[in-house]
Amino acid sequence: MPNDVQPASERVRAYAAQRGVSIEITAFDESTHTAQEAADAIGVALGQIVKSLVFMAPVDPADPDGELLPVVALVRGSDRVDMGMLATASGHPRLRRATAKEVKRATGYAIGGVPPFAHEQQAQVVMDPALDGYEQIWAAAGTPTTVFPIAPATLAMLAGALVAPCAQDVSAVAPR
Numbered sequence: 001m002p003n004d005v006q007p008a009s010e011r012v013r014a015y016a017a018q019r020g021v022s023i024e025i026t027a028f029d030e031s032t033h034t035a036q037e038a039a040d041a042i043g044v045a046l047g048q049i050v051k052s053l054v055f056m057a058p059v060d061p062a063d064p065d066g067e068l069l070p071v072v073a074l075v076r077g078s079d080r081v082d083m084g085m086l087a088t089a090s091g092h093p094r095l096r097r098a099t100a101k102e103v104k105r106a107t108g109y110a111i112g113g114v115p116p117f118a119h120e121q122q123a124q125v126v127m128d129p130a131l132d133g134y135e136q137i138w139a140a141a142g143t144p145t146t147v148f149p150i151a152p153a154t155l156a157m158l159a160g161a162l163v164a165p166c167a168q169d170v171s172a173v174a175p176r
């Protein structure tokens with residue numbers, strides 16, 4: 001595993017360090033852009049990968065074209081965000097998936113490398129409790145080739161996350 005950490009990853013490391021947490025970032029030659037690619041590169045179960053998925057919600061629900069608030073859902077790599085559950089947990093009933101430009105503007109990172117914290121804009125973060133099923137989970141560290149391991153409780157603290165159900169186990173869903 002190469003360990004050439006880039007400036008975006010340094011920002012993630014510095015954010016954690018400022019809060020008293022040391023994280024070890026690993027850089028790969030191959031992509032860790034998708035949850036499956038990350039799990040394969042690291043050699044862990046897909047469920048141990050943290051997907052940081054960005055959504056946008058109108059600050060004023062009566063003005064859906066007005067100012068938007070980023071809402072970041074942290075879910076297992078094997079799960080899918082449940083929009084109804086995320087809307088309930090976040091208190092934003094008019095959520096929608098962010099565009100690639102909105103993700104970059106809100107977080108400072110491109111899709112596939114979005115970490116669970118150290119975002120450009122203040123974001124509301126909701127972490128699905130299924131991530132607590134693992135002693136150690138892995139999250140993106142700012143680029144599509146960098147990751148770091150972390151305990152779920154430490155991740156929730158660093159992200160300032162509300163821990164609430166917001167995902168559906170895709171393997172538990174019957175095919176249609």
